[in-house]
Amino acid sequence: MLTILFDGIAYGMLLFVLACGLSITLGLMNFINLAHGAFAMAGGYCSVILVNRLGVPFALGLPLAFLITAALGGLFERTLYVHVYARSHLDQVLFTIGLVFMSVAAVDYVMGSSQQFVLIPEALRGQFIVFGVGMSKYRLLIILICGLLTVGLQLMIAKTRFGSRLRAAVDDQRVARGLGINVGAVFTLTFAFGSGLAGLGGALGAEILGLDPTFPLKFLIYFLIVVTVGGTSSITGPFLASILLGIADVAGKYYVPKLGAFVIYTIMILVLIWRPQGLFARSAAR
Amino acid sequence: MAPLADDVSAYLARRARWSPLEIAFWVFVFATIWLFPGKYLIMKDTAILALFALSLDLILGYAGIISLGQAAFFGLAGYFSGLVAQYGVINEPVIALICAGLAAAALGFVTSFLVLRGSDLTRLMVTLGVSLMLGELANRFSNITGGADGMQGISVGPALGLFRFDIYGHNGYIYCLVVLFICFFIARRIVYSPFGLSLRSVKGNSLRASAIGIPVNRRLVAIYTVSAGFAGIAGGLLTQTTAFCSLDVFSLDRSADLLLVLIIGGTGYLYGGLIGAVIYKFLQDWLASLTPQYWQFWIGLVLVVIVLIGRERVEEWTAALRASISRLGGRFMTRPAAAGGAAPDGR
Numbered sequence: 248m249l250t251i252l253f254d255g256i257a258y259g260m261l262l263f264v265l266a267c268g269l270s271i272t273l274g275l276m277n278f279i280n281l282a283h284g285a286f287a288m289a290g291g292y293c294s295v296i297l298v299n300r301l302g303v304p305f306a307l308g309l310p311l312a313f314l315i316t317a318a319l320g321g322l323f324e325r326t327l328y329v330h331v332y333a334r335s336h337l338d339q340v341l342f343t344i345g346l347v348f349m350s351v352a353a354v355d356y357v358m359g360s361s362q363q364f365v366l367i368p369e370a371l372r373g374q375f376i377v378f379g380v381g382m383s384k385y386r387l388l389i390i391l392i393c394g395l396l397t398v399g400l401q402l403m404i405a406k407t408r409f410g411s412r413l414r415a416a417v418d419d420q421r422v423a424r425g426l427g428i429n430v431g432a433v434f435t436l437t438f439a440f441g442s443g444l445a446g447l448g449g450a451l452g453a454e455i456l457g458l459d460p461t462f463p464l465k466f467l468i469y470f471l472i473v474v475t476v477g478g479t480s481s482i483t484g485p486f487l488a489s490i491l492l493g494i495a496d497v498a499g500k501y502y503v504p505k506l507g508a509f510v511i512y513t514i515m516i517l518v519l520i521w522r523p524q525g526l527f528a529r530s531a532a533r
Numbered sequence: 534m535a536p537l538a539d540d541v542s543a544y545l546a547r548r549a550r551w552s553p554l555e556i557a558f559w560v561f562v563f564a565t566i567w568l569f570p571g572k573y574l575i576m577k578d579t580a581i582l583a584l585f586a587l588s589l590d591l592i593l594g595y596a597g598i599i600s601l602g603q604a605a606f607f608g609l610a611g612y613f614s615g616l617v618a619q620y621g622v623i624n625e626p627v628i629a630l631i632c633a634g635l636a637a638a639a640l641g642f643v644t645s646f647l648v649l650r651g652s653d654l655t656r657l658m659v660t661l662g663v664s665l666m667l668g669e670l671a672n673r674f675s676n677i678t679g680g681a682d683g684m685q686g687i688s689v690g691p692a693l694g695l696f697r698f699d700i701y702g703h704n705g706y707i708y709c710l711v712v713l714f715i716c717f718f719i720a721r722r723i724v725y726s727p728f729g730l731s732l733r734s735v736k737g738n739s740l741r742a743s744a745i746g747i748p749v750n751r752r753l754v755a756i757y758t759v760s761a762g763f764a765g766i767a768g769g770l771l772t773q774t775t776a777f778c779s780l781d782v783f784s785l786d787r788s789a790d791l792l793l794v795l796i797i798g799g800t801g802y803l804y805g806g807l808i809g810a811v812i813y814k815f816l817q818d819w820l821a822s823l824t825p826q827y828w829q830f831w832i833g834l835v836l837v838v839i840v841l842i843g844r845e846r847v848e849e850w851t852a853a854l855r856a857s858i859s860r861l862g863g864r865f866m867t868r869p870a871a872a873g874g875a876a877p878d879g880r
Contacts, residue, residue: 279654330841336653337599338840341796344789345836352830464785468665475658509669512662516647519659523650 250382251501252494257386259493260393261455263486265448265466266473267400268441270485273474274417275434276332281343283445283470284463285350290316290446291458292354295363305368309392312450313443320442324435347463355460362459365450389451396444401482413437472515478525488526549725558804559714566707573702579814580709581770584716586794586806588763593792594800595724596756597736599653601788602660603764605644605667606637608782610765612671613637615684615778624690630712630769637765638758645757649750661785668783683779687772698774705774712770713807716763720803723759732756793836799852 269283293312297303303311331342371385404410415423416430424430449458456466469492477488492511499510518526565576585607592598610633616622623629647659671678678684691697696704723729734742735749743749772778781787790813798809816835820828 273654279657327837327841334840337593337792340599340601340657341792341836342840344792345833345840348789348829348833349837350833352827352833356827356830467785468661471654471658471661475655505673509666509673512666512669516659516662516666519655519662520647520650523652523655 251498253382254386255494255497256490257389257493258455258497259490260390260397261448261452262469262473262493263489264393264396265445265452266470266489267482267485268438268444269470270474270477270482271413271417271437271441272434275413275420275437278328278332279336279339279343280328281340281467281471282346282350282463283442284466285347286316286320286442287445287449287452287466288350288354288458288460288462289319289449290443291365291449291453291462292358292363293446294365294450294453295358295458298365299363305365305371308365309447309450313447316446316449317439317443319446321435321439323442324438328438329431347467350463351460358460360460362457363453364458365453367454385454389455392451396447397482397486404482409433409436468512472511474525476515476518476526484525545725545727545730549721555804562714563710566703566710570703573706575814575818577702577706577709577774579810580706580713581767581774582791582794582814583807583810584709584713584770585764585767586791586798586810587713587717587720587803588760588767588806589791589795590800590803590806591720591723591760591763592757593795594802594805595729595732595736596753598648598753598757599656600648600660601657601785601792602644602662602664603760603791604783604785604787605660605664606641606761606764607768607771607787608664608667608671609640609768610634610637611768611772611778611782612678612684613765614769615687615772616677618687618689618773619684626689626692626708626773629689630766630773633769634762634766637768638762641761641764642754642758644761645754648757649753661788664783664788665785668780671780671783679779681780683777683781684772685777687776687778689773689776698776702774709770709774712766716766717803717807720763723756724803728752728755790832793832796836796839 265287266283268286269280272278272280272283290312293315294308297311298305298308327346331339334342367385371388373384375382375384375387404413412423412428412433415426415428416433420430449462456462472492473485473489476492477485495514496508496511499508503510569576585603588606589600589603592600613636614626614629614633617629617632618624618626623632644659644663647663648656672680675681689698692704692708696708698705698708724732731742731747731752734745734747735752739749768782771782794809794813795806796809797812798805798807817828817832820831824831
């Protein structure tokens with residue numbers, strides 16, 4: 248029972264790191280980026296190449312995966328995404344689904360369609376037994392890293408100058424522009440950072456989630472659930488939503504394995520009927 | 534006021550008249566039965582895809598609802614018609630098809646209330662979620678649906694008790710074409726009716742539409758239900774003519790491809806789905822023969838390029854093309870097509 252809770256929390260933390268970039272971009276530019284999972288996949292494959300093929304230590308591979316994906320995200324944002332912000336939602340959906348298709352086929356071409364695993368160091372395998380509850384070391388590491396990241400993110404958004412600019416831009420873009428905030432630059436930075444986080448999540452999660460070329464399509468729905476259920480106006484909403492989703496998914500798969508993902512889809516639809524703006528959204532809809 | 538009402542009804546009647554070009558289009562479509570006898574299978578798939586795209590066009594092009602969940606209705610009706618044939622409940626395919634369409638429409642009616650709420654993103658999620666949920670359900674009840682292996686060897690009786698589906702797909706193709714034409718005819722009647730016009734006004738500005746007395750939500754529910762029914766008929770056709778149904782009918786790829794079909798063909802004039810389906814199938818067939826494994830890459834590229842160029846611009850080009858074709862068509866026809874073409878509609 249507690250093991251399930253523990254695994255669920257680890258899974259949820261991972262989902263949060265994967266999806267929080269998406270929730271910020273959605274809240275900031277009202278942009279539906281279905282290709283977010285492609286960046287997570289890029290991070291996962293980066294770490295596979297770095298760690299397995301080039302022999303980079305695992306601890307160094309993670310930050311590298313973050314940096315490479317962030318650079319990739321920034322590049323894509325400047326060259327491609329900027330043209331699509333002002334378009335209708337339909338255009339955005341089409342555009343990003345096109346990117347997903349391209350990334351799936353391109354990764355399949357380069358890396359092959361088989362599932363990939365990152366070699367994790369010996370020290371992280373196995374599990375601790377605490378009060379009779381088995382806790383895998385790797386999952387503990389995930390909770391640790393993701394927890395630190397969450398706290399860091401929250402502090403950054405709440406305390407720093409950049410954070411207040413970001414919040415201002417999310418709240419009202421036009422007024423923020425009027426006050427002299429360079430919303431475009433804020434957005435590029437945020438997009439790159441969010442992509443980097445997704446990449447880091449992909450690298451960390453390759454072990455748990457499994458990594459193959461269909462990753463962006465398989466987890467797209469999870470990211471979107473986190474974002475729609477959590478709302479896009481804060482960090483805490485998506486965070487709570489991903490923890491809930493993680494626990495519900497792990498518990499659902501453990502107790503009613505035959506129903507599969509049915510449980511979480513049902514929960515999502517019920518939540519959306521009850522509160523179309525998300526569980527934790529502020530009541531004022533923009 | 535009476536002359537004005539007469540004017541309006543005369544204008545509407547003129548707009549709804551079949552132009553020579555449309556008639557030529559359908560004559561050509563039915564002529565393909567004799568023109569390309571070796572290509573029945575791909576042409577049949579194209580006809581089904583065209584009907585499916587038509588169903589999406591009804592809600593996207595005329596009511597402005599973005600949906601990633603048309604596959605839910607497609608799949609539900611696919612399984613429905615497979616099951617009734619498997620267990621011998623309804624052996625006659627035409628009746629089974631109508632029932633499948635009705636079942637899908639019922640699902641559409643129920644889920645339409647979910648679609649009314651929330652923004653574009655919520656709509657996307659709800660429609661996608663419904664189709665994924667049905668997919669999981671079909672997977673769960675594998676003792677009935679065959680699970681991941683799909684339902685195989687569904688034996689379908691002869692259509693109307695007369696025409697048996699042969700392995701060359703000849704009768705199957707004709708069957709699909711006839712169904713496509715009937716559905717298209719109904720859809721055409723719907724969009725040229727006052728009801729269809731009210732939908733357009735809802736799409737244009739739903740606040741204003743409700744201000745002039747159009748019950749916006751009821752209109753959206755109605756068109757969503759109809760569209761679900763059409764999608765269901767397309768799904769039923771696929772199961773009946775291939776004698777196979779698998780979990781693939783619920784997949785996200787299917788709904789995403791459908792959007793692409795409609796974008797290639799253009800939305801909001803009904804033929805977009807048909808033309809888009811032909812182009813898409815042709816493109817897919819050609820790409821798949823070039824790079825069997827990676828054709829998805831090029832499909833994705835087409836999507837990205839279309840959006841970057843600008844969907845409106847692509848539609849402008851196709852509209853210009855259409856206009857020049859219809860001018861050509863008008864010149865060759867004895868009856869001038871211009872009678873309804875360039876009517877001053879006061880906009």
